[in-house]
Amino acid sequence: MTLDRRSLLGLIGAGAATPAVAKSANTGKVAFLHGVASGDPGSHSAVFWTRVTPEAGAGGDVAVTLEVARDDAFRDVVRRVSNLKAGAERDFTVKHELDDAVLRPNTDYFYRFIANGVTSPVGRVRTLPEAQTPDVVLAVVSCQLYPGGLFNAYDAVSKLERVDAVVHLGDYIYEYGAAAGDYGMDHGARLNRIPEPPHEIVTLADYRTRHAQYKTDRDLQAAHARAPFICVWDDHEVANDTWNTGAQNHQPESEGDFSIRKAAALRAYYEWMPIREARPEALKEAIQRTFHFGDLASLIMVETRLQGRTEQLDYARDLTFKPGQDGKPVPDVEAFMAKRADPSRDLMDDAQRGWLQGELRASREVGRPWQVLGNQVVMARVAGPNVADMMPPEAVQGFLESLPESVRAEVALSVELFRLGMPFNLDAWDGYPTARERLYRAFKAANVQPIVLAGDSHAFWVNDLKDDAGERRAVEFGASSISSPSPGDAIGGGFPLGQLLTATNPEVVFCDQSAKGFILLTLDRTTARAELTAVSTILAKPYQTRVLKSWQVTRDAVGLTAPVEV
Template identity: 45%
Template sequence: MSMMNRRDLLRALAVATAAGPAAYATPLTLYRGPVQFKHGVASGDPGPHDVVLWTRVTPQGDAKHGDVAVDLEIALDPAFREGNRLLPGLRAVASRDYTLKHVLRNLQQGTDYYYRFHSQGSTSPTGRIRTLPQGEVDSLRFAVASCALWSSGYFHAYDAIANMEGLDAVFHLGDYIYEYGSAAGDYGMRIGNRIGRMPEPAHRLQSLADYRQRHAQYKSDQQLQRAHACAPWITVWDDHELANNSWHSGDEATEEEDSAPWNAKKIAALRAYYEWMPIREPLANDRQSAACRSFRFGDLLELFMVESRLTGRDRALDYKQDLQWDGDQPDTASFQALLENPAREMLGAWQTDWLRQSLSQSVAAGVNWQVLGNQVLMARVAAPSVRSAMPARLWEELLGRLSGPQRERVLRNELLSAHDIPSNLDSWDGYPAARSRVYDAIREANARVVALAGDTHMFWANELWDDQGRQRVAVELATTSLTSPSYGDYLPEAPIGTAMAARSREVIYNDPKSKGYLDITFDRNHVTASFISMSSVTEKDYTASTTAQFTARRDDGKGQVGGVVATAATGPDRGAVARGPASMT
């Protein structure tokens, strides 16, 4: 698909999803029957003086005759006594599935506000806003989340996020919904059938109605509603908001690139995302607004959200198709030539240029930290040999319990572990030239970068080094899934975390089994990440605990960000390793 066609597709999406003031200006027939607020409230994309507010109104009768009138109430306290004001005349638009999105303006910087909606005698739950601060800022606290498969468990991590105190924002790095159905072999249904969490609709998502129904199901969850209400969210999609392993012109099941069915599904998925998420609407002539954007938290931190999935990414390589074998020996030289092709893109040239300029401007403005909000892992991770890290008898027992596809994947990784090639071609490891371009931008700006990631369903603490292995470019803190299964779930007794950390220089810590989120704090000199794990996601009762904690200094005295250092004990097979002075600065 050409870049011009991708731009046209984004323009079409922007037109389809636009709901600015003009959408409310036309006098339309209003539905005046009873309504409910079944899907909670949400805020997102905060600025110093504005924020996006969201809700969805559910008409209780035949609502085919019009939109629903909604009033917005704002105050400085949750009891709505201080600074209370009412903004009447908003609309939940029928053509947007009765969702309402409103950019609230003229707010004070660095201030907490509370909001709720009213319609036809019904009142929504209350939400809390925190606008971005300006000027000098001493500390900030964020939650980082990713990968919530409905059928694989309860959203306890969202509930725990809602209980955090002093939260400035929630960063969600993708896979907010999943596209799978409820057939016996569908992803996550082994657990879903056991605990009674069945995705709606029951089939794999294809149409706009399908994606809307799945978003509605997710936002019916009370734990997720609490998390949305507690603070503004800054979000980006990954692949499962559309389809597994998607790229700009297809997904893993695509037989014909840039086909009409694929483009229709892509537009449907993104339209539903913009309708149901508290994210600013894309502009018809500005593709940047539909992908990358930045948020400056005073002089302490600037967050750069990048879109690494649908606008710039080329098709990922595939071991089955692209790696040739001579008996049990892979042709790694030919494969590396394909992998390192400099024309292969992850972000696209235009987005890489935007990031380069934005990093330089942030540093020039005196911002202390630059944070990369990114869907997939950046660290170099080679496949570890799990077999060599455990007794042979236990290894054979584990293999015997796996399904055919799971066993094939495990055995493939064992073969690859003898060679210096990536274990995950869907991550930045599958696009090394594109990653080098981002690293060059970081070094040119002299930025102090913390990269955030999701996607892998594992916790990680990594150090990112340049291609020569001489300079630490950034540190990476990656969150596990909220519920989605991981490699550690399939091989629960295998010491995967230990093997991961021992195999790859950049991996300081890996936990392949826990489910939860990251609790990250920044001050002038340090970033600290607490890895918060749920006791269970398949039982209705849970406890949340810190299973590991790592910190990194802004500057190690050598002109680069410091290495990650463990500041709390790690449990069994939560593979933390010490690599000597280089990682302890």
């Protein structure tokens, strides 16, 4: 089907191509059902967000006022912005970037919105430090599947004694539907957490509805109200395993042009997230940006999905076979590994990599000891565990027979592939080894060894990242999910998958493939400490929180030390 510009705009946005017309003001009943949020803080700035829900059937824009104060009782209001509006063209979301000298660095402020006499919940935002900074505390989160379980980890984040910002590494929403076999619905049905709309989301209205549902969650609202979020998307904000021109979970025959779906997803994301709008001259996909925490650290959020990423390899599609010694077909490992190492395959394009190298170098040159990458997918070399060598054959067979039938065949195939040394996750950096070496060369050229943060995997990781020559290039801390299923869930908690991955891979220092939670990352002048914080359950309340493990990295004159448990 051929689409002209008018048809395209009509598909991706209600009213996007409609001429401006005079609208009567909406002065009826309203509610703040989705909480408040702040994001993208600077030393004198922040983005403030809410959504106004008008009475059903009411038309026109709603006038909205933002108040920012030094106290939560709003006796000392420092800014009042009264010319905001909530309207249908942005799904009644309100987002305002306040950037002026009124906001002071390294300071807590409280904010709220007022519309038609109704006052929103109160949120708190902390501006970034500007000068000498002794320490920074960040909560690192990712992967929140609404039907997958309760967002207890967000409740825990909201109750932290100190958190300067929440770093979200993607998969803020998921695109799947509510059918019995859909992702996470085994828990979703029991918990009455049914995705809205109940089908896979494809259109702008679908993505808006899904974002709205997620932000009705009280625990997520509490975390947003506690501290500013610094976010980047991963794949599920559009569709599973996206690359620059498609996605594993997009079927053009039934779901149309991927570019239209992507445009709808990104429009809804910018409407519903407390993030700065893309510059008019920039691609909406160019979400990469940098945040400076005084003279201590630079947090550089990268984008590895929609700009430079080429299509992932797939074992079912890309693994070929050749005759074995007995004439029977065997996997052609050499051919697959050659395809995996193809230099044309990448997660970033040259412009992104050049920008990142410049940001890293600039941070080092002004004397900041820490450069932190807000990166989506695990960077370490991770081969699947060779359980055939670690367990007797009868134990492997018994393990496979104990699995649910729905995953038994897939796990059996993985056991065979991992016996041959195949990568654990082709969607991660390990599926793009040549691209990873290019990235490591950028680290080296900038003369930095960064802390790499990773989401996506639904597991906790501590990884010591080395290049092909065996030189340390970074240390990686991977955050588990808020509620999305972990690989360890599918195969049963008694199977030590994390321990096997650690034993198999020299770069993996620690791995837990079952716990859910977040990382509390504390940086001071010489030390980075990552507390891998787990919640006891995502299926009920109350819950308990515990530090699963705490790992520390020290920076000296040479670079980073290897991570050690503390």
